Amino acid sequence: MAVIETKDLTKVFxxxxxxxxxxxxxxxxxxxxxxxxxxxxxxxxxxxLTTLMNPTEGTAKIFGMDVVKDANKVRNVIxxxxxxxxxxxxxxxxxxxxxxxxxxxxxxxxxxKRIDEVLSLVELxxxxxxxxETYSGGMRKRLEIAQGLIHHPKLLFLDEPTLGLDVQxxxxxxxxxxxxxxEHEMTIFMTTHYMEEADALCDxxxxxxxxxxxxSGKPKELKDNLGGDIIELALPYNSRDITEAIATIPxxxxxxxxxxxxxxxxxxxxxxxxxxxxxxxxxxxxxxKVSLTKPTLDQVYLEYTGRSLRETxxxxxxxxxxxxxxxxxxx
Amino acid sequence: xxxxxxxxxxxxxxxxxxEPILLFMMIIQPVVWLGLFGKAFNLTGxxxxxxxxxxxxxxxxxxxxxxxFNEIIGRIFGGTMDYFTYMAAGMLSVIILFTSMFSGMSxxxxxxxxxxxxxLVAPIARGSIVIAKVSSSVIRGMFQAALVxxxxxxxxxxxxxxxxxxxxxxxxxxxxxLSIGLSSLFLALTIRIKSWETHGAVVNLINLPLMFxxxxxxxxxQMPSWLQPIANINPISYASDLVRTFILHxxxxxxxxxxxxxxxxxxxxxxxxxxxxxxxxAEKALRKS
Ligand SMILES: Nc1ncnc2c1ncn2[C@@H]1O[C@H](COP(=O)(O)OP(=O)(O)OP(=O)(O)O)[C@@H](O)[C@H]1O
Ligand SMILES: [Mg+2]
Numbered sequence: 001m002a003v004i005e006t007k008d009l010t011k012v013f014x015x016x017x018x019x020x021x022x023x024x025x026x027x028x029x030x031x032x033x034x035x036x037x038x039x040x041x042x043x044x045x046x047x048x049l050t051t052l053m054n055p056t057e058g059t060a061k062i063f064g065m066d067v068v069k070d071a072n073k074v075r076n077v078i079x080x081x082x083x084x085x086x087x088x089x090x091x092x093x094x095x096x097x098x099x100x101x102x103x104x105x106x107x108x109x110x111x112x113k114r115i116d117e118v119l120s121l122v123e124l125x126x127x128x129x130x131x132x133e134t135y136s137g138g139m140r141k142r143l144e145i146a147q148g149l150i151h152h153p154k155l156l157f158l159d160e161p162t163l164g165l166d167v168q169x170x171x172x173x174x175x176x177x178x179x180x181x182x183e184h185e186m187t188i189f190m191t192t193h194y195m196e197e198a199d200a201l202c203d204x205x206x207x208x209x210x211x212x213x214x215x216s217g218k219p220k221e222l223k224d225n226l227g228g229d230i231i232e233l234a235l236p237y238n239s240r241d242i243t244e245a246i247a248t249i250p251x252x253x254x255x256x257x258x259x260x261x262x263x264x265x266x267x268x269x270x271x272x273x274x275x276x277x278x279x280x281x282x283x284x285x286x287x288x289k290v291s292l293t294k295p296t297l298d299q300v301y302l303e304y305t306g307r308s309l310r311e312t313x314x315x316x317x318x319x320x321x322x323x324x325x326x327x328x329x330x331x
Numbered sequence: 332x333x334x335x336x337x338x339x340x341x342x343x344x345x346x347x348x349x350e351p352i353l354l355f356m357m358i359i360q361p362v363v364w365l366g367l368f369g370k371a372f373n374l375t376g377x378x379x380x381x382x383x384x385x386x387x388x389x390x391x392x393x394x395x396x397x398x399x400f401n402e403i404i405g406r407i408f409g410g411t412m413d414y415f416t417y418m419a420a421g422m423l424s425v426i427i428l429f430t431s432m433f434s435g436m437s438x439x440x441x442x443x444x445x446x447x448x449x450x451l452v453a454p455i456a457r458g459s460i461v462i463a464k465v466s467s468s469v470i471r472g473m474f475q476a477a478l479v480x481x482x483x484x485x486x487x488x489x490x491x492x493x494x495x496x497x498x499x500x501x502x503x504x505x506x507x508x509l510s511i512g513l514s515s516l517f518l519a520l521t522i523r524i525k526s527w528e529t530h531g532a533v534v535n536l537i538n539l540p541l542m543f544x545x546x547x548x549x550x551x552x553q554m555p556s557w558l559q560p561i562a563n564i565n566p567i568s569y570a571s572d573l574v575r576t577f578i579l580h581x582x583x584x585x586x587x588x589x590x591x592x593x594x595x596x597x598x599x600x601x602x603x604x605x606x607x608x609x610x611x612x613a614e615k616a617l618r619k620s
Pocket of ligand 1: 013017018039041042043044083
């Protein structure tokens with residue numbers, strides 16, 4: 001049975017179609033990633049899947065249970081680490097955890113052990129006695145993640161788990177996520193706008209833009225589908241033109257020459273590269289420079305949305321910080 | 332259901348007692364109110380005769396005049412001699428009114444800070460969120476009322492000579508019921524509101540009329556006739572009435588049991604009906620969001 005199964009899932013806010021007829025399935029034990037820019041509809045999708053919002057149209061099932069009709073049963077098996085921080089600042093880290101445990105009906109004695117376990121996982125044991133008010137942004141996020149794990153959910157939703165964290169903390173959290181998946185056989189649905197994150201963590205991803213899924217599949221497949229790797233090689237100055245010769249090599253898909261530099265598109269770069277070099281040497285020529293570029297998810301993204309995700313990255317950090325500051329000011 | 336309701340109530344209470352300014356305000360507020368309304372507006376003093384005039388009469392006459400005046404005022408305020416005691420008893424209900432209005436306020440905070448979402452994805456009954464809000468509000472109200480009562484006592488509240496522990500329990504039972512009803516009322520009214528500004532406007536719109544159209548500060552008999560029916564259905568009037576009856580419990584006058592029974596009946600009805608309405612409305616509102 002699929003862990004998540006949606007059919008034409010749609011959410012409309014007034015005139016904005018935030019999520020537009022998306023259908024996908026997530027299988028048991030997978031890490032499935034939603035990759036998309038600001039306002040793509042990632043959080044809205046999570047809100048519907050976690051019973052926070054009812055879909056305008058379409059259906060979503062979690063372990064076969066409908067998110068509208070069996071909302072409370074769904075809530076029992078899922079955990080959510082939301083994008084916006086929701087820990088209670090006036091309580092200590094420990095109190096937040098205890099509260100979470102009672103919200104999920106974890107018996108007292110088990111809760112004690114689990115809290116200990118997840119707090120050490122996110123390295124917050126020392127700080128647990130302090131009020132959350134005194135935590136840094138990264139610590140709050142980690143506490144939020146710990147809260148999402150307290151009841152060992154079978155399905156965990158992570159909405160931008162590393163947004164606003166520094167690079168070190170980010171990789172630490174990636175490790176946690178992988179460890180979690182293995183140790184608890186959890187299925188994870190996550191959203192992100194970091195391609196590296198999607199690439200490193202997700203078994204499968206869907207690229208979402210303007211509420212629509214543009215493409216989905218294994219990151220590697222998506223990249224491979226772009227049509228191969230790029231080998232760039234340069235010959236010494238004034239060498240003769242060998243475009244024709246390279247183009248006749250069987251697995252070469254395309255060659256472009258610019259003075260002495262050749263840009264060669266091949267299916268499997270690692271295997272093609274030694275062979276190509278050998279052939280060039282046999283033509284009594286020398287190779288002065290060579291590089292192999294594997295396609296990135298950014299290129300996949302560019303291919304399907306017509307925009308580069310990197311362009312939006314800088315401004316997102318600012319958006320996040322601004323949001324947090326606004327909240328602080330409201331206090 | 333009970334576990335999570337308890338946990339959520341504990342959370343609210345913890346948040347409340349950890350706020351030193353709030354605790355400070357909680358102590359200052361009743362002192363200011365009692366001082367302002369009870370002592371400054373002392374109606375007993377208002378109708379008394381200036382000492383320089385009194386001095387012109389022989390002492391026997393002065394005592395006579397004092398007795399007559401006390402009689403008149405006693406009749407206006409229904410047995411209680413001084414206005415301070417009359418007002419302090421009413422102030423207990425007013426303080427319950429003012430603490431209750433925060434029950435809705437805290438939902439708005441939780442919504443703003445995303446905490447409400449945490450509760451809504453959890454597998455808990457929506458009702459437990461509402462009940463926790465109401466019960467923490469009632470706990471706050473009871474504390475405040477106990478504080479007001481002690482301060483009023485220190486400032487010269489006159490209790491009847493037969494006042495005993497059962498009267499004290501009776502007072503707080505009445506205030507408890509009032510608090511449940513009012514907290515639920517405010518929660519139901521404000522649970523759909525998303526901004527503090529709107530909340531403030533709505534609360535003020537009903538807060539002050541509820542306070543003044545009751546016998547908490549002035550006897551209903553002294554009100555304009557159009558206001559009397561409103562004051563007569565206001566639960567605050569019944570609570571104030573009940574509290575006064577208990578405070579004035581004296582050995583010379585028998586307790587008016589039928590009147591007290593009516594007061595309790597009205598308060599129980601108010602608490603039960605509004606907590607049910609509140610829970611139903613709040614559950615609906617939470618389900619939608
Ligand atoms: N409660 C709401 N009312 C009205 N419009 C909304 C609401 N929530 C989201 N939207 C709109 O729906 C669209 C999708 O928003 P959503 O939060 O799902 O995007 P996202 O992919 O999570 O973006 P981000 O990366 O910034 O978190 C946006 O245009 C947003 O303005
Ligand atoms: Mg989002």
